[in-house]
Amino acid sequence: MAIMQLREAINLTLHQEMERDPNVIVLGEDIVGGMGTAGGPEAIGGIWKTTAGLYAKFGDRRVIDTPISESAIIGAAGAALAGKRPVAELMFADFIGVCLDQIWNQMAKFRYMFGGMSRCPAVIRIAYGAGRNAGPQHSQAAYAMMTAIPGLKVVIPSSPAEAKGLLTTAIRDDDPVLFFEPKALYAARGEVPDDEYLIPFGHARMVREGRDATIVTCGQLVDVAAGAADALAQQGVACDVIDLRTTSPLDEEAILDSVEQTGRLIVVDENPPRCGLAADIAGLVADKAFASLRAPIVQVTPPHTPVPFAPELEQAYLPSAARVETAVMRALEYR
Amino acid sequence: MQLGREQMLRAYRQMKIIREFEERSHAEIQTGEIAGFTHLYSGQEAVAVGVCENLTDADYIVSTHRGHGHCIAKGCDVKGMMKEIYGRADGLCKGKGGSMHIADVGKGMLGANGIVGAGAPLAVGAAIAARANGSDAVSIAFSGDGACNQGTTFEAMNMAVVLKAPAIFVFENNHYSEHTGVDYAVGTTGDIASRAEAFGMKVWRGNGCDYFAVDTVMREVLEHVRAGNGPAAVELDTERYFGHFEGDPQRYRGPGELDRIRAERDCLAAFRAKVTEAKLLEHADIDAIDAEVMGLIDEAVAEARAADRPDPANVLTDVYISY
């Protein structure tokens, strides 16, 4: 085990998986950084520093710095049909808008609409999330929208170790995976296994355990929810905090088991509320664990607005630990 | 040089405002006063001002992520802009947009843009509107050399040609998209104008570090487009001084590259040299503008620092679908 940043965990995983499987290729804008400049390639190593060192090691057949052309980059999922395992980087989740056809109508549908003739083992790594004052076109969470698309697996790590385990699984998976990296956590540090480490999809992680209420969340809000749970514990309120890890497939069992114990559900999500992940999970529980509920389900999400720029506004937008605590207390008002 | 004295003074002042706005935001960003992502325009002033000084408020422009220069050149309120990048309540966009999304529709400034390549289709839309109104207004899409690789830009160029829309695609080739060189990323060996040409429009090329060259080209382009000949494209060769975004150490640049371009291609210095050598203006005229602009930017920074921060409740203003 070594202590490293989340971005380093991703970098390590890419190195290890590229070494292990010669079919893994990576591509994206500035992932080498410095191509065609006097400073030379690898002057940058990716804007998030997640791809540093790959070019030197694996060369330009496997490490492909692209023009600014997201549709063409994601279209490289075509390489997956041709036997490769492409791992594409989308700099910001917001840019999904530019290449949505390739994600939604193409890669998500190949296996099904070709009658199972071929699979599409492509991974898109996507930096997502608010909290860096990057404004309405560089801060969106977007994973709920992608979860709504049949044919896509959607993964959201919440720590460096989780990033390694889940990315390894994503690269080895034979179907398209959208891998959402919380950009607010790129510098977060934690212990990461040195050797091969896989976390299976569809298995949530119990972050805290308690019998009074269930908090379900993922990504950068896991720390927020855990913080709220710790504060509540001081007041004698014990919460289960569930990190979903993957929203597609979804670990229904973990959610339902917990709610059956606690009778109270709080869903904390970074996406806007309409047709979002919180509503989805609330719907699941209302459908399948209604009799266990002792209180109305509480959803903690941003308001139904774009992400504002000014720091004060963005803080008001993002779910905070205080809002999670209030939500739990509201659920506890029902006896 | 077809410019009168007043026009020259005005053009220089506009360029100087942009330069000073950027230098000061750069300094303020270092102090941590300005949050978020900022992309500075310093070095490229001759393009924004050379284009926009030939426009009126009735003409439209659509800008890029590197939008401060275009905003100032098109007449946006400089103090309102400064407050916006500080995220203040009475910033031009009430602190909702920040540096990458400054707009002033009344001035024909339809927005900076956080999405590379999004501007060209929007500009074609505004050109269609201008034509529908029967006016001779034009619509300008500013794009970088990187943005010209987006499919959106190709679609916009083709549709503008098909519709004979009064759109002008201004490509600012500053040789880099983020940290990647233009020769690597633009397949037509760095030549953007020839792509536009292939769509069937007339193209111009010019030195984007020479205000007078940009002005001359734009006069011709505007005459062509306002006469109803459909769209046109312009590729201007220019330089950016600061990193791609604030915080970029520019390791992709060659040794001495920045010093060299600053020394040899500075559009403000070139303007001063040209007009004083030709005895069109005195050094004193220009010094006076420099001093006045410094004062303006001092005030803008002081007012922005002191301005009210937004009330968190305003996260819900301008929400038109309540939930």
Ligand SMILES: Cc1ncc(C[n+]2csc(CCOP(=O)(O)OP(=O)(O)O)c2C)c(N)n1
């Ligand atoms: C669709 C999209 N892809 C990528 C980015 C990230 N990005 C922002 S600016 C930029 C480079 C743009 O280069 P260019 O068009 O040459 O403009 P310049 O920065 O040189 O002014 C990139 C890749 C983005 N904002 N939007």
